[in-house]
Amino acid sequence: MAKTIAILTGGGDCPGLNAVIRGVVRSAIKTYGFRVLGIEDGFDGLLNGPRVRELDLAAVRGVLQLGGTLLGTSNRGNPLSYPVQENGQTVFRDVSQQVVDNFRALGAEALVAVGGDGTLKIAQRLHELGLQVVGVPKTIDNDLRATDVTFGYNTAVSVVTEALDRLHTTAESHQRVMVVEVMGRDAGWIALESGLAGGADVILLPEIPYDIEKICAAIQRRRAGGSRFSIVVVAEGAFARDGQQVLQVSADQSCCGVPRLGGIAHAVADQLTHCLDMEVRTVVLGHVQRGGSPTPFDRILGTRFGVKAVDLIAEGRYGQMVALRGREVLATPIAEAVGQLNLVDPDGDMVRAAEKLGIMLGR
Amino acid sequence: MAKTIAILTGGGDCPGLNAVIRGVVRSAIKTYGFRVLGIEDGFDGLLNGPRVRELDLAAVRGVLQLGGTLLGTSNRGNPLSYPVQENGQTVFRDVSQQVVDNFRALGAEALVAVGGDGTLKIAQRLHELGLQVVGVPKTIDNDLRATDVTFGYNTAVSVVTEALDRLHTTAESHQRVMVVEVMGRDAGWIALESGLAGGADVILLPEIPYDIEKICAAIQRRRAGGSRFSIVVVAEGAFARDGQQVLQVSADQSCCGVPRLGGIAHAVADQLTHCLDMEVRTVVLGHVQRGGSPTPFDRILGTRFGVKAVDLIAEGRYGQMVALRGREVLATPIAEAVGQLNLVDPDGDMVRAAEKLGIMLGR
Amino acid sequence: MAKTIAILTGGGDCPGLNAVIRGVVRSAIKTYGFRVLGIEDGFDGLLNGPRVRELDLAAVRGVLQLGGTLLGTSNRGNPLSYPVQENGQTVFRDVSQQVVDNFRALGAEALVAVGGDGTLKIAQRLHELGLQVVGVPKTIDNDLRATDVTFGYNTAVSVVTEALDRLHTTAESHQRVMVVEVMGRDAGWIALESGLAGGADVILLPEIPYDIEKICAAIQRRRAGGSRFSIVVVAEGAFARDGQQVLQVSADQSCCGVPRLGGIAHAVADQLTHCLDMEVRTVVLGHVQRGGSPTPFDRILGTRFGVKAVDLIAEGRYGQMVALRGREVLATPIAEAVGQLNLVDPDGDMVRAAEKLGIMLGR
């Protein structure tokens, strides 16, 4: 009887997830003759359900160019600390063993777990409990060290760059300073690369605490040189050298009931308004950065990751995850990969190139 | 000696303004042998300066596909109520006569004034003072009644639709309600058309005060039917039937020093959070809607408007503005056009079509 | 019991067809409670089969942004002259009555026929035979007179304009003449509008036979003025005033076994090579013009057409087709619409505007 494998996608969605799923399904069926099950809504589809459906070739037709994940994802709960009702109260328990038991009840022999650092940590725990699992890394921020880059990031940079192209013309027509907030809580890759590609004048990263005085001075120099507008790209995790702004931001975010992005852009705009005699406007790109059709790069990388994950299963190399190194897709132990951040090097090649161009990085 | 004409662009920038300028310059030079001056930064370039440059064919090369306006625009002041320093205080004066005098000093015989309702009102006043002026209407919201549609609007709908396409996949993957705020202070055209094109489930317009209970009920019906996410498109000028939310929004907007879009999206999200047991997220598209390369429609319409404006000057038909009616570009008196809003008809063809599809319009 | 209606799509595919299908399905189910059948591959799905499936709400989920038609289309045969095997030979017969009989066997009461002039002629014949039919016009060339414009055309202009934007930079870098062939056998709308939007220097339409000497002279004048490249947009149906080139083109097209687009572009390039001392290159855009995600305009128009078609069925107004006039979608008799071409007026507003800009139209 044919081997059965299963796949789930966890954490925030990312363009390219469907390419991974399609790569797994097509390679499993066409090359290895495996049967593939799709688990819905991440680990939640194992804990509440099961919610599982078979993925045949027809199920992945036409999905290569679609954003999101056809399997859904869930933030409802991390199996390592899952919300459980006990005596009328919500307590948090490690339910990994239940995940393993429920998975075995499906009759599948191996699991492809696609997700970020959180999902990979769970995968590692399941592996330790004896479940045959391989990992596929996912992070739109590009902040995982185990792989040179993951799918989704290229699309995010592309969306942000297109927005910067649009904002240039309106900023210039109105002689404005435009502060654009982009994703990047720990790592400033999206801000740095889209800022380079979109012709930003100032780029603020979590890795380089910023000095607002220097930013104001840079914008004033630009103006004195005849450039009557400036584009400031700021990663959501950026913060001022003196730390004050962080407090201000938190206060701002709590002033409405709804959780809201956009704290740092408003804080920076606030500060610039005080030191400049120019109109300052903010744009918070938010969820559009995650969505939509993946770029060719992300479709290809997702596809190769999916194919490689099935290869690992066929070879019985469990506890491993796929990764890109240079131009090769290879395997690396999940245990060594989790918790390792890929940050922008403040003295690295790309930051230095940006500064040589005259871009202000806040220092 | 060749006749000299001048052109300026006023008010908020709009994709297609450069097409108008190019159309004016090429047609004036190639067909009529006129010389063309470009006045910078709207009427401000006449009041503080003059800041004027000649526009030859080279000056408009390659601009057809660029957003914004190569002449700049200004919100610094409306000549009908212009900030003037008197006795150490800022007072507001009608400086129209000074505009006329300064214009005459340029040696130009006629002015093409490109702008929205505000700019057209100024143009009418200048016309009454004897200046030879023709108007070109501009409104990204499509809220001018004198013309079927103006340039810039099509691009804005296109940008918003693309954003909705992106948000669909992320909303679906996460089972979220996504509230997307778009431009439209008085008229809800952008919300209505991009909502129709982008597959929105709820569309809220300034023309139809919304009932939050009905929106919640609609989203719950969708969910019961198996659609686990919803997209709500809301025009910035939309408001609740009972009016309460407007206050709440104002309060929210004042909690940071920087002026900020996004009031209504947060208010709606707030309300939905109370009546739904789902994650609700907001996206405020903001300035990206104004920017970037114009769609073919806007490039063509801007070009035709520019050509027609020069025709009107050649024919001595001053005090007129160009307009699109059906497929024809024609002339209409500025005096009759100003102050006439083009609103969405709550009982019109397009709203009814939306409701027949099952889209909830908040009533 | 609920009324059952059916829909089919005929002729060449067009972005926006899925919007029509979705509009029909959603409006039929949500507003009128009808059941909807989808007939596959145009009239062929009635003659060979039947190949029919039910279209419920799930069947049209996510299709608004997809090009093509989810029902397929067919060029296999026109029921008015259908290939039939008789005595071992293929003869052509009018099989309209069989179409009517097979349709009735489905148990559906009314048919929405979406297609171009050919499809509408068949629909009219079926109507005369007593079938309850309404029409939805489709033509990517915009060559039907009954409607101001149809869906698909706007997308085609958009695809061509984007290609012209791309070709500009490469033509300029290499100092080339670039001859770009676009769709438009009888009507030159795509060439005219994309040429206007894409900054073409020469535009050749079927409606204005071209004089190659004048084109060469125009390109040489441009060069003398410092513009070292030229973009020539030519509709596939364009032809030279003296008619010679048409022969040459036919000869060229038959030199390979495979039917091939691109005749006129090569003929024009050939002629230009003789009169100019410049590199001349051709690009034949071909099938990419038909494909891909529809623009917002086409999604909205397709949707409104679909909704209106169901309204006509609900009102029992058979033998009518939907049409756009100004901003309204209304009904018009199919019988009056067929065979009426919408051509570019050589003395019309838009052609004159192009010539005032200095664009050479070949005369």
Added chain:
Amino acid sequence: MAKTIAILTGGGDCPGLNAVIRGVVRSAIKTYGFRVLGIEDGFDGLLNGPRVRELDLAAVRGVLQLGGTLLGTSNRGNPLSYPVQENGQTVFRDVSQQVVDNFRALGAEALVAVGGDGTLKIAQRLHELGLQVVGVPKTIDNDLRATDVTFGYNTAVSVVTEALDRLHTTAESHQRVMVVEVMGRDAGWIALESGLAGGADVILLPEIPYDIEKICAAIQRRRAGGSRFSIVVVAEGAFARDGQQVLQVSADQSCCGVPRLGGIAHAVADQLTHCLDMEVRTVVLGHVQRGGSPTPFDRILGTRFGVKAVDLIAEGRYGQMVALRGREVLATPIAEAVGQLNLVDPDGDMVRAAEKLGIMLGR
């Protein structure tokens, strides 16, 4: 006195060339205080002229997002074998020394030569003659071995993938086989990567001679499995195992006076028509693949290459060219780089992944 450097771009144009120029100019002026001259139309601007202009900061404003090269390029002649008139005849001479002499007459100390293998060979020769030169590699086909990848390639893959997305819907609606010819004379990277990203069913590369029987069989298997259309992506340099088609193609290309792309697509379509009972259509993407706004990846890489080239000049490291290895931009001797092709490995990671997905590579 400030050092003066110069830059020229040679060979076919490529998205990202302006990013290189801008990177050179900004970094040279802002970081090193150099003066920058732009040589027009490649080496031709030195041999016929000189045609040179100063590039200040204003000269590179707004060019980051433009395709092509603001300096122009030239195919007029290779200085190593340059057409010269002698005794009324055109003969070909090595004019490298004249290039060196003319360059010195400009008063510039170092040259940045941006171009493909041909340009780099010239640069190496000039270096041997004592000219202080650094190279920047350019190849839209990605066929240079010295660098992991160059700018322009990513944009080309993106343009082709978008075209494949468009063609999918039309191919499916009409049940056609669509043969799409893309760039790649020696190396099939564009075909392979865009085919993977665009969901191609068959990919034909110069590196893997194809067997038409196997392709027909694969398309028939698809059809038997219910997929009624197929997309065949073919690199312009692909050829059949038995070699016959190459002759056929050459014959075809000479049947018109104008040089023409598209030979191999027509040849493959011809062959498929004989073995399949399906409509086969061809699309030759041609020059659109080179043009238009570069992707973020190409903007960033071009920028980094430009910055690094100036660094090399500042460090006096002449005879070197910049290259990307992994994530680093570094220097490598031009002499070792020229003439080394980067071909697709028929047994490599990416080809194997494609075959595991079920894509037919013609073998």
